[in-house]
Amino acid sequence: MERLERREVKAGNVSAWVDAYGTLNVVGAGASNGVQITQVNPTTYTVSGLNHFGNTSINGAFSRTFTNVQDDINVNLGNGDDYLAMGGTTTGGRA
Secondary structure, eight states: OOOOOOOOOOOOEEEEEEOTTSOEEEEOOSSOOEEEEEEEETTEEEEEEOOBTBOOEETTBSEEEEOOOOSOEEEEOOSSSOEEEEEESOSSSOO
16 A cells, blocks of 8 residues: 555635725735634724634734724635635624
8 A cells, every 4th residue: 555645735824904095905825715804993903814724824923903994905815715704893884
């Protein structure tokens, strides 16, 4: 018998930032990523990595919180089997 090669699905690092227009941008690469975006208040969002396809980090950490989000949320997770969850816990917000 011959040993089969090991199969691992690796997740990656997702970059997130708020640009000069107040848009929250979330960008992945070719890895399979899991990302959750949660509205904290009308202008604050937390972006967290999920474990759906392996550990996904946000700017190198488990999660990051972004303030002064005044406009849109743009998400492009790139190639791969990606998972995106969005939600909020406040009223009167845009989520």
